[in-house]
Amino acid sequence: MTTSPSTRTASSAVIAPSARRTLISTGIGNAAEWYDWAIYATFAPYFSKQLFNPSDPTSAILSTLAIFAVGFVARPFGGFVFGWIGDRFGRKNSMTLTVALAAVGSLLIGIAPTFGAVGALASLVLLVARLVQGLAHGGELPSSQTYLSEMAPREKRGFWSTLIYFSGTIGNMVGALIGAILAIALPKADMAAWGWRLPFILGAVMGLYGLVMRARMPETEAFEELDTAHHKSQSLIRDILEHRKQALQVIGMTVGLTVIYYVWAIVAPTYAAxxxxxxPGQALWYGFAANVVFLVALPLWGRLSDRIGRKPVLIIGGVGCAVLHFPMTWLLHDSLWQLFVSMSVMLIFIAAGAAIAPAAYAELFPAKVRTAGVGVPYAIAVAAFGGTAPYLQTLFTDVVKQPWMFNAYAVVMVLVSVAVVLGLPETKAKDLTV
Structure with a gap:
């Protein structure tokens, strides 16, 4: 059996020569998928009039955003399908398929015919593309999280796991940066006619590169030992039900993180504008700068969790978010520096959970059900709570006229996650080959 990096470094601080390739391959694929997710929202105002009936612009943008939500609905199915593939046929194979599927979805949008040329078929192409991307994204996170956690040296697993949100945030930032550059470089007419296609085609190229990189990666020792011992899962649903306590813990750990991350990492610049x-332009740049602070904080929290444990870091991050959410909301009032400070403070504490959640998830499950055991409940939590956060925030802010109600909801979700973490076992440096 081929010795993997996790074997050679399980009790050593020395990282194997192949570790850098593992990190780069995982990171590029993950960044490409987050990039695909980000550019849809960024360029929706442009392609909505191309792929839906342009005579009703309001209906077109609403339909485009509705299809964006379809991607969230597809994610639990992606978690199940690619979780099954990851636990049955290998983490590497699952990761390779997800990045290939994401590239196909991005390419479909980039070359989609217009409504003027083929009518409703253009809208159908967009729907299929988002379903494909939703399936891919639902499978990418659990596959890459499990792979990275199993490949990492056990004493550095928290640090390695920070790559998931680090690379994902890079993907989001690149998408926003490309949007800003194209908006400056192209006249509005050109942007509406064809410029919006460029970032999607670039996303397909990035996905293809990620596919080649991932095809060359080794499989994890944890999966290879399952293969040798003939312990692969035969009934995925039964295995998940047997580990329903851990699945519910994944949901509980995720609900607070996904809502508070949406509020501060995604929507804060738009809210400010x-x-x-x-x-609007300055708000995006100040938000961009705050995300740089987030990137710096991620590996610091990861290293700290390898020293003091997962639970203390998760609790510090959750309590910090709950305590500071309202004060930072009140601070954000009428200037750009307030946007930067409030985002940065919140993202520092959000980074605590985001940094080590991949490791903490993986450490809850045995190897035979690790990918699906994480993937299915995680995708359900993100779809149910992250996917509905924009609707609830708009409802309480613009309809009910009581924005504090949504903020209270966000804090309650964070406290739910803290309560769940308090009941978790400490899993730092756990052996993941079993």
Whole structure:
């Protein structure tokens, strides 16, 4: 049996020569999928009029956003399908398929015919592309999280796991940066006609590169030992039900993180521009700078969790978010520096959970059901709570006229996650080959 990096470094601080390739291959594929997810929202105002009936712009953008939500609905199915593949045929194979599928979805959008050329078929192409991307994204996170956790030296697993949100945030930032560059470089007419296609085609190229990189990666020792011992799962549903306590813990750990991450990492610059009337372009750049702070914080929390444990770091991050959410919301009032400070403070504490959640998830499950055991409940939590966060925030802010109610909801979700973490076992440096 081929010795993997996790074997050679299980009790050593020395990282194997192949570790860098493992990190790069995992990171590029993950960044490509987050990039695909980000550019859809960024360029929706442009392609909505191309792929839906342009005579009704409002209906077109609403339909485009509805199809964006379809991607969230598809994610639990992706978690199940690719979780099964990862636990049955290998983490590497699952990761390779997800990045290939994501590239196909991005390419479909990039070359989609217009509504003027083929009518409703254009809208159908977009729907299929988002379903494909939703399936891929639902499978990518559990597959890459499990792979990275199993390949990492056990004493550095928390640090390695920070790559998931680090590379994903890079993907989001690149998508936003490309949007800003194209908006400056192209006239509005060209952007609406064909410029919006460029980032999707670039996403397909990035996915193809990630596919080649991942095809060359080794399989994890944990999966290879399952193969040797003939202990692979035969009934995925039965295995998940047998580990329903851990599955519910994944959901509980995720609900707070997904809601609070949405509020501060994704929507804060848009909120500052639309509700507080700050300059939209400047708000995006200040939000970009705050995400750089997030990137710096991620590996620091990961290293700390390898020293003091997963639970203390998760609790510090959750309590910090719950305590500071309202004060930082009140601080964000009428200036760009307030946007940067409030985002940065919150993202530092959000980073605690985001950094080590992949390791903490993987350490809850045995190897035979690790990918699906994480993937299915995680995707359900993100779809149910992350996917509905934009709707609830809009409802409480614009319809009910009580924005504090959504903020209270966000804090309650974070406290639910903290309560779940308090009941978890400490899993730092756990042996993942079993």
């Amino acid at each position: 639309t509700s507080l009337k700050l300059d």
